[in-house]
Amino acid sequence: MGLLSSVFKKNVSEAPQKPAAPAKAADVVQKVETTNKEVKPVVDKISVGYTHLSGCTGCTVALADNYGGLLTLLDRYVDLKYHLTLADVRHIQKVDVAIVEGSVCIQDKLAVEEIKETREKAAIVVALGGCACYGNITRFSRGGQQNQPAHESYLPIGDLIKVDVYIPGCAPTPQMIRNVCVMAYLLLKGTKEQKELATKFLTPLMNMAAKGTSACFCELMTEVINQGLCMGCGSCAAACPVRAITMEFGKPNGERDLCIKCGACYSQCPRGFFNTDVVSEYEAINEAIMAALQ
Amino acid sequence: MGAELGKYKQVVAARSADKEILKGAQDGGIVTSLFAYALDEGIIDGAIVAGSYEDDPNVESTASQNHHWRPKPVVVTTKAELLAARGTKYNISPNVSLIKEATRSYGLDKVGIVGTPCQMQAIRKGQLYPFGWRDVESSIALAVGIFCMENFPYQSILQLVEDHAAMKLESVKKMEIGKGKFWVYGKRGQVVQLPLKVTHKYEQPGCHVCMDYVANLADISTGSVGSPDGWSTVFVRSKIGDSVWAKAMAAGVFETQPIEKVKPGLELVSKLANEKITKNRNTLEARKTFGVGKGLRNPFI
Incomplete structure (x- = not known):
C-alpha cells in the first residue's frame, strides 16, 4: 500500500509538469511586461542574454551569419544585454530570454555559477547548439588538456538546470536561430494569434528540452x-x-x-x-519571418 | 472532395508537348518537362531526381546484386541527364539526402527536387526547422511532389519482379501500378500483372502512418490517377508552383484538358486519397494500444 501510494503520489506530482509549455508562455508574458517597463523606454524589445560556456563560438558565428538579419533583430526586436563577444558585457543580468552556448565543465566553478545564475535571472532559457543541448563533442572529453588538465567533465546544461527550448545541431543554422528569435519575440510581444502560432512553433523545441540531454545517431x-x-x-x-x-x-x-552527438x-x-498544422502553413510563416526582417 | 486533396490553386489533366520526353515517360512526362523547362529558363540551376545505380561507374554489379531498377538520388543539370532519369522506379530514392549537398558540392543556388508526399513534408519541415540544413531553406526553388499510396524497399521490388512475376529485373522496361494491379512490362513485349493484394506485405512499414496521398506540401504535385492513359493529373499548389506553371503553359510546354472533362476524373483521386488516409489513421490508432498498456510512438503532434 505504501509503495503504491508513493508511486501514485509521484505520478500526481509529475503530472502538472507536462502541460506546462503553453501555460508557461502566459506566465512569461506577464513577467516580461513588468520588468520591461521599468528597464527600457523601448517597450517593444525583448531583453536577451547570451551565456558562453564550453563551446567553440561556432553557435555565435552562426547567429552572426544572419548578417543584415541580425542587425534588424538587434534594431527592432532584441535588446542584447550581455554577450561575451558581440556585446562585450559578460556579467549575467536579468533578461527575458537567455541563450546558452556550450556545455558546463563541472570542475570549473565559474561555469557552474554562471549557468545557475543564468537560470535564476532568465524567464526562458534556450540551449543553443549540440553542446548545450546534448553535450555534443564535449562528451568525448577525458581531461588532461593544458592549462587546466583537471577540467575533464562536461555536462549539457539540462543536467544542471531546467531548460525551456532546445536548438540542436552543430552548428545550429543561422536560419533556425533567426526563426526561433522571431518566434520568441512573437510569443512575448505579439497579438493573440501570433502568440498562438509562436507557441505551436516552439512546442516541439520545448518537448525536446523536456525529453532529456542525450542524443546520437x-x-x-x-x-x-x-x-x-x-x-x-x-x-x-x-x-x-x-x-x-x-x-x-x-x-x-x-x-x-x-x-x-549533436x-x-x-x-x-x-x-x-x-507538427502538421504548423508545417502546412510553411508559406505564410516563411513570408511572415522574412517580412519581420525586412 | 475536400481536405484529402490538400490546398491547391488549380487542377488539370496534362501531358508534355515534347514527344521525346513522352517516349520514356511514366505517364504525361510532367516532372521531366517541368524541370527541363525550369533548367532552360534559369528557374532552377539543377534538380535532385531518382537516377539509377546502373549508370554509376563506381558501383560494381555482381551476379547476386546487379542494381537494376535501384534508384539513386542524383543532381542533374542538363536535359540529357534528366531524360536518363525518366520513369517511376517503385522503390525508395532518398532524394532529400542531397538537399544540402546540392547547394554545396554542386554549388546550386536554386534547387529543384522531386519526391513523394513524405519527402515534401521533409522539405517543408526543413524550411521551417532547419536544424542541420544551413542555407538550404531559400535555395529550394521548385519542389514537385508525386502521388503515392506507399513505397517499397528495393528488395521487395526484386522479390515481386523476380519471384512473383518471374522476370529478370534487367529485362524489365517499365513497372506500373494502376487499375488495381501491379504491372511489369518486359523489354521483349511480355506483360505480367500481379494483384495488388500480393504486393501489400512487401510495402515499406513507415508508409503506413502517412496521411498524404497527393503531396499536399509540394509546389506542384502530379500523378497518373484521375487522368486517361498517357496523361497526368496536376495540382498547382503554392505561389511558386503557380508562377512556374503559368510560365510553362505560356511557353507551350504542356497540353492540358479540364479535369472535369476527363475520365475517371478527380473523384477517383479523392476516393484513393480517402482510402489511404482512413487506412493509415486506423494504423496510427492501433499503434496507440499496440502493447499491453504501452503503445508505439506517434510522430505527429
Whole structure:
C-alpha cells in the first residue's frame, strides 16, 4: 500500500509538469511586461542574454551569419544585454530570454555559477547548439588538456538546470536561430494569434528540452526505424554535419564512431516530430519571418 | 472532395508537348518537362531526381546484386541527364539526402527536387526547422511532389519482379501500378500483372502512418490517377508552383484538358486519397494500444 501510494503520489506530482509549455508562455508574458517597463523606454524589445560556456563560438558565428538579419533583430526586436563577444558585457543580468552556448565543465566553478545564475535571472532559457543541448563533442572529453588538465567533465546544461527550448545541431543554422528569435519575440510581444502560432512553433523545441540531454545517431534506430516509422527520405543524412549518415537501400546507416552527438539528425527527421498544422502553413510563416526582417 | 486533396490553386489533366520526353515517360512526362523547362529558363540551376545505380561507374554489379531498377538520388543539370532519369522506379530514392549537398558540392543556388508526399513534408519541415540544413531553406526553388499510396524497399521490388512475376529485373522496361494491379512490362513485349493484394506485405512499414496521398506540401504535385492513359493529373499548389506553371503553359510546354472533362476524373483521386488516409489513421490508432498498456510512438503532434 505504501509503495503504491508513493508511486501514485509521484505520478500526481509529475503530472502538472507536462502541460506546462503553453501555460508557461502566459506566465512569461506577464513577467516580461513588468520588468520591461521599468528597464527600457523601448517597450517593444525583448531583453536577451547570451551565456558562453564550453563551446567553440561556432553557435555565435552562426547567429552572426544572419548578417543584415541580425542587425534588424538587434534594431527592432532584441535588446542584447550581455554577450561575451558581440556585446562585450559578460556579467549575467536579468533578461527575458537567455541563450546558452556550450556545455558546463563541472570542475570549473565559474561555469557552474554562471549557468545557475543564468537560470535564476532568465524567464526562458534556450540551449543553443549540440553542446548545450546534448553535450555534443564535449562528451568525448577525458581531461588532461593544458592549462587546466583537471577540467575533464562536461555536462549539457539540462543536467544542471531546467531548460525551456532546445536548438540542436552543430552548428545550429543561422536560419533556425533567426526563426526561433522571431518566434520568441512573437510569443512575448505579439497579438493573440501570433502568440498562438509562436507557441505551436516552439512546442516541439520545448518537448525536446523536456525529453532529456542525450542524443546520437542511435535515436534514428531506436525512435524511428525500430518504431516502424522510417520512410527513407534522407533528411537525417542531409542534416548530419560530419557526414556520418549514408542512405543504404533507402534507410539511414550511421558510422557511429563518427557521430558527435549533436542531435541534428533526429530533430531534422520528419518522423522525429511533425507538427502538421504548423508545417502546412510553411508559406505564410516563411513570408511572415522574412517580412519581420525586412 | 475536400481536405484529402490538400490546398491547391488549380487542377488539370496534362501531358508534355515534347514527344521525346513522352517516349520514356511514366505517364504525361510532367516532372521531366517541368524541370527541363525550369533548367532552360534559369528557374532552377539543377534538380535532385531518382537516377539509377546502373549508370554509376563506381558501383560494381555482381551476379547476386546487379542494381537494376535501384534508384539513386542524383543532381542533374542538363536535359540529357534528366531524360536518363525518366520513369517511376517503385522503390525508395532518398532524394532529400542531397538537399544540402546540392547547394554545396554542386554549388546550386536554386534547387529543384522531386519526391513523394513524405519527402515534401521533409522539405517543408526543413524550411521551417532547419536544424542541420544551413542555407538550404531559400535555395529550394521548385519542389514537385508525386502521388503515392506507399513505397517499397528495393528488395521487395526484386522479390515481386523476380519471384512473383518471374522476370529478370534487367529485362524489365517499365513497372506500373494502376487499375488495381501491379504491372511489369518486359523489354521483349511480355506483360505480367500481379494483384495488388500480393504486393501489400512487401510495402515499406513507415508508409503506413502517412496521411498524404497527393503531396499536399509540394509546389506542384502530379500523378497518373484521375487522368486517361498517357496523361497526368496536376495540382498547382503554392505561389511558386503557380508562377512556374503559368510560365510553362505560356511557353507551350504542356497540353492540358479540364479535369472535369476527363475520365475517371478527380473523384477517383479523392476516393484513393480517402482510402489511404482512413487506412493509415486506423494504423496510427492501433499503434496507440499496440502493447499491453504501452503503445508505439506517434510522430505527429
